[in-house]
Amino acid sequence: MFTKFFLLALFLSVLVKFWLARRQIRYVQAHRASVPARFAEVMPLAAHQKAADYTIARVQLSSLEGTFEAVFLVVLTLLGGLQWIDDALARLFSGIAVPVLLREISLVVVVIVASALLDLPFSLYRQFRLEARFGFNKMTAALFVADLVKASLIAALVGVPLIGIVLALMNGAGELWWLYAWIVWVGFQVLVMLLYPVLIAPLFNKFEPLEDQTLRSRIDALLGRCGFAAKGVFVMDGSKRSAHGNAYFWGFGAAKRIVFFDTLLARLSGPEIEAVLAHELGHFKRHHVLKRLVWSFLTSLIGLALLGWLTLQPWFYEDLGVSPGIATRNGVALVLFFYVLPVFTFLLSPIVSLASRRHEYEADAFAAAQTGAGDLIKALVKLYEDNASTLTPDPLHSAFYDSHPPATLRIAHLDLRAPAELRTS
Numbered sequence: 001m002f003t004k005f006f007l008l009a010l011f012l013s014v015l016v017k018f019w020l021a022r023r024q025i026r027y028v029q030a031h032r033a034s035v036p037a038r039f040a041e042v043m044p045l046a047a048h049q050k051a052a053d054y055t056i057a058r059v060q061l062s063s064l065e066g067t068f069e070a071v072f073l074v075v076l077t078l079l080g081g082l083q084w085i086d087d088a089l090a091r092l093f094s095g096i097a098v099p100v101l102l103r104e105i106s107l108v109v110v111v112i113v114a115s116a117l118l119d120l121p122f123s124l125y126r127q128f129r130l131e132a133r134f135g136f137n138k139m140t141a142a143l144f145v146a147d148l149v150k151a152s153l154i155a156a157l158v159g160v161p162l163i164g165i166v167l168a169l170m171n172g173a174g175e176l177w178w179l180y181a182w183i184v185w186v187g188f189q190v191l192v193m194l195l196y197p198v199l200i201a202p203l204f205n206k207f208e209p210l211e212d213q214t215l216r217s218r219i220d221a222l223l224g225r226c227g228f229a230a231k232g233v234f235v236m237d238g239s240k241r242s243a244h245g246n247a248y249f250w251g252f253g254a255a256k257r258i259v260f261f262d263t264l265l266a267r268l269s270g271p272e273i274e275a276v277l278a279h280e281l282g283h284f285k286r287h288h289v290l291k292r293l294v295w296s297f298l299t300s301l302i303g304l305a306l307l308g309w310l311t312l313q314p315w316f317y318e319d320l321g322v323s324p325g326i327a328t329r330n331g332v333a334l335v336l337f338f339y340v341l342p343v344f345t346f347l348l349s350p351i352v353s354l355a356s357r358r359h360e361y362e363a364d365a366f367a368a369a370q371t372g373a374g375d376l377i378k379a380l381v382k383l384y385e386d387n388a389s390t391l392t393p394d395p396l397h398s399a400f401y402d403s404h405p406p407a408t409l410r411i412a413h414l415d416l417r418a419p420a421e422l423r424t425s
């Protein structure tokens, strides 16, 4: 029974993804010939058409990737892949007294490594073909390999013990294991937030204090006006990987850091950088960061409670291609849950996108109040152009996937807050 339900949901999600992709490609193509009126004076036609081609190329690659993922999922579950891996591990460990916990950890790790390996050709193609074709890739093959090795080592050092703790709780902590696992998860998340900027991020990038004194005093004035305490303003060498620009915060309390990509600083003027920072500050001031954190803790609690219930249902294993009497059933349950659940939650993504877009409007309004809307508009137009983000996404595709409102709507909201003389500059 659940097999049919699973296949139906998988079929439906693949169908919806294809339909949305087709809509997006058609819509972008239909609007490729001319720049939308509001942007006609600030966006060259060539940039508009580059954005259209880049958008279409990315949608096509995602469609292909989505199809591969769906096939992998069916092979892993209904076609017996997971059962096969478990049998193979049982043969490998036969004759040695390996505890069930270690077999379960091995099972989870093998599945994660297998799916990462299948994803690798897509990452390579994305970085060295697609991004390169549009002039965004700044990464060498050596850097790609170094990143991959570092990321895998960190995943092994941090992820394997975490999986081990969760599995040990599943095996021996009784009916409420999922609640204890949730507490571990929340603690782990908080630890990562504290340690990431100090220990992990510097392994991948250089962070230098912002040296430009004019910009620094501009930023300090803005922080003072907003009553925002930050532990330093840093510039990150994002340009060694990609030409895409960004600005972000990391950390909480008084330990918050502000990080600018060097690519962003190179492209925007002082007032525009200030406006972008004001937008990011808006996310803090309107409590979006806290809300997202609470939301993530809440959904993980619901997810783990659901998993706690599912592990007790024989059909959860049987109907997904695994023998319910399997010795490593908790390892199997963990894999099934994390690979099968997205099939069912995919159709909820418009709700998450909607909440995120509402936050973006609020942060834009905050920035407009702090620095005036004109500079933010100018900065956004430059960023759309530099990142080759299309100005004309299909409204439905956008509603499904986009964490940020479409350019036209976002600028229209800001136009209402900008003095008339700035609207076309």
Ligand SMILES: [Zn+2]
Residues within 6 Å of the ligand: 279, 280, 283, 360, 363
């Ligand atoms: Zn934002």
